[in-house]
Amino acid sequence: MKEQRGIWQIIWIEMSKSFVWFWSILLGFIVLGIALSMIYEPSEVIFQTNAAMYIYFAVIGAQLFKLGLNYGSTMGSTRHQLYTGVVLSALVLAAIGTAIHSVVYYSFGPLAQGLTSGMDLIHLLGLLPVEETVFTVILFDFSTSLMALGLSFAFSILYYKYGGLPLMIAGGVVALSVMYSPIRNSFWGEIVSWIMTGGAVELFAIPLVFAALAFSLPYLLVVRLNIYLKESASLK
Amino acid sequence: MTETVVEIRNLTFYHSRDKKGLKDLSLSLEQGKVYGLWGRNGAGKTTLMKLMTGLLKPQHGSITLFGEEPFENRRALGKICFIQENHPLNPAWRIRDVMKVAAYFYPAWDPEMAESSLRAFSLDPGKKVKTLSKGMRTAVALTVGLASKAPFTIFDEPTNGLDAAVREIFYNLLISELEEGERTVMLSTHFIQELQAYIEDMVVLHDGELILHEPIESIRERAVYVTGRKKELEEVISHPEALEVKTLGSSASVLVEKTGEPWQLAQKQDITMETPSLQDYLLRKTDRKKEGVWS
Numbered sequence: 001m002k003e004q005r006g007i008w009q010i011i012w013i014e015m016s017k018s019f020v021w022f023w024s025i026l027l028g029f030i031v032l033g034i035a036l037s038m039i040y041e042p043s044e045v046i047f048q049t050n051a052a053m054y055i056y057f058a059v060i061g062a063q064l065f066k067l068g069l070n071y072g073s074t075m076g077s078t079r080h081q082l083y084t085g086v087v088l089s090a091l092v093l094a095a096i097g098t099a100i101h102s103v104v105y106y107s108f109g110p111l112a113q114g115l116t117s118g119m120d121l122i123h124l125l126g127l128l129p130v131e132e133t134v135f136t137v138i139l140f141d142f143s144t145s146l147m148a149l150g151l152s153f154a155f156s157i158l159y160y161k162y163g164g165l166p167l168m169i170a171g172g173v174v175a176l177s178v179m180y181s182p183i184r185n186s187f188w189g190e191i192v193s194w195i196m197t198g199g200a201v202e203l204f205a206i207p208l209v210f211a212a213l214a215f216s217l218p219y220l221l222v223v224r225l226n227i228y229l230k231e232s233a234s235l236k
Numbered sequence: 237m238t239e240t241v242v243e244i245r246n247l248t249f250y251h252s253r254d255k256k257g258l259k260d261l262s263l264s265l266e267q268g269k270v271y272g273l274w275g276r277n278g279a280g281k282t283t284l285m286k287l288m289t290g291l292l293k294p295q296h297g298s299i300t301l302f303g304e305e306p307f308e309n310r311r312a313l314g315k316i317c318f319i320q321e322n323h324p325l326n327p328a329w330r331i332r333d334v335m336k337v338a339a340y341f342y343p344a345w346d347p348e349m350a351e352s353s354l355r356a357f358s359l360d361p362g363k364k365v366k367t368l369s370k371g372m373r374t375a376v377a378l379t380v381g382l383a384s385k386a387p388f389t390i391f392d393e394p395t396n397g398l399d400a401a402v403r404e405i406f407y408n409l410l411i412s413e414l415e416e417g418e419r420t421v422m423l424s425t426h427f428i429q430e431l432q433a434y435i436e437d438m439v440v441l442h443d444g445e446l447i448l449h450e451p452i453e454s455i456r457e458r459a460v461y462v463t464g465r466k467k468e469l470e471e472v473i474s475h476p477e478a479l480e481v482k483t484l485g486s487s488a489s490v491l492v493e494k495t496g497e498p499w500q501l502a503q504k505q506d507i508t509m510e511t512p513s514l515q516d517y518l519l520r521k522t523d524r525k526k527e528g529v530w531s
């Protein structure tokens with residue numbers, strides 16, 4: 001486990017700064033929103049913070065593998081160790097992010113309501129057919145953040161191994177399927193309606209299953225990787 | 237009995253398409269020795285180092301490190317430290333972060349050695365990597381290599397970007413580290429002249445093949461410049477085994493190996509002899525410059 005802790009250190013040194021930046025910006029926006037709402041007293045201002053966090057996790061998920069590989073492999077970590085280290089780090093990051101978001105949501109939401117007449121912080125869960133409680137908010141944030149981390153982590157491995165072209169082709173196929181109305185209505189429409197009408201299992205378990213698949217499937221690719229195959233020591 | 241640290245048998249690794257890489261290479265490295273790895277660009281040095289450190293998987297043949305295959309084997313990888321040229325260091329890290337992270341990966345990590353090495357290089361542990369010059373970054377990487385106390389340590393172009401004073405500090409640290417005689421070190425370099433004083437055995441690669449693996453002393457004595465009248469040395473000059481020919485007016489100077497026929501032919505003539513520098517010999521050995529102007 002010592003090497004996995006080393007991978008966590010590698011990731012955390014980078015991510016701790018990133019966390020500070022992200023949450024500072026998000027809090028800055030909320031405080032600015034509260035201040036402006038107090039001054040101009042608009043009838044309705046809605047802030048939605050958790051989607052920003054999922055996008056943020058999708059961005060940092062793409063960095064995890066590169067960080068672990070770039071610095072872990074050069075210090076003699078095996079592929080298995082760097083992989084498990086990265087996955088464990090993702091779990092910890094998702095937990096920390098969820099905890100911070102919960103604190104922000106449950107402290108600044110009531111604060112905004114108390115100080116302003118029209119500002120409110122809402123959660124994505126409020127739009128879905130599951131009751132919004134502290135527990136469901138935390139579970140939803142954690143599972144969705146982990147899924148965002150997992151998917152971008154998996155894509156970053158595919159990018160490292162095969163380059164950008166296959167990902168662009170896959171992205172193009174998805175975009176075409178959204179634009180082509182028969183597929184949009186039958187496939188994507190079904191998925192959206194399934195989410196909108198689903199229960200707790202769909203909302204919490206499905207992202208966790210996606211995360212598990214995204215984190216586990218690339219393993220077979222990683223353990224056979226030739227690292228630094230190109231001459232340059234620094235991975236691009 | 238001397239322990240074998242690295243055992244390579246019929247190792248082949250080709251990079252895709254261009255067929256550059258290593259061809260059927262066999263090599264043994266013994267404990268406690270300092271090896272020099274020399275070769276021109278594209279000779280296969282980096283590929284060999286990456287294979288020995290488990291970054292690449294052999295396509296054919298085998299590598300064992302302390303009796304175990306290094307690829308995906310932590311027991312073997314824990315005994316090796318590979319300090320690459322332009323070693324990857326996160327620009328966002330402070331020097332103390334580099335040391336902290338390294339301590340997780342090298343089982344024999346020596347924090348006191350790290351501290352004294354940083355002091356010797358005049359590096360402030362609180363400084364961020366991104367603020368360091370190329371030479372200072374190299375010094376940080378060298379500190380990792382020294383403090384890792386790894387039984388087998390590879391330094392790829394260790395003095396690249398270092399000024400003369402810092403190079404001297406590194407050599408002193410390396411010598412004191414080698415005094416115990418337990419660590420095996422490989423120094424890969426293009427510039428052998430300066431490092432030759434520290435190297436015991438040379439490993440020379442050319443076009444992916446091992447062309448020399450001998451004590452450095454015997455390599456130094458392998459070749460000689462024979463100088464005499466061009467007319468008398470005609471046979472030597474035109475011999476395909478002559479490594480280099482330099483002419484000036486009626487005189488000629490030919491670099492020949494003492495094991496070859498040109499040397500036998502040259503000895504029959506009235507000649508003077510001069511030992512070439514190691515760098516010159518290796519350059520000519522790997523790129524026969526038949527005609528040149530005497531400088």
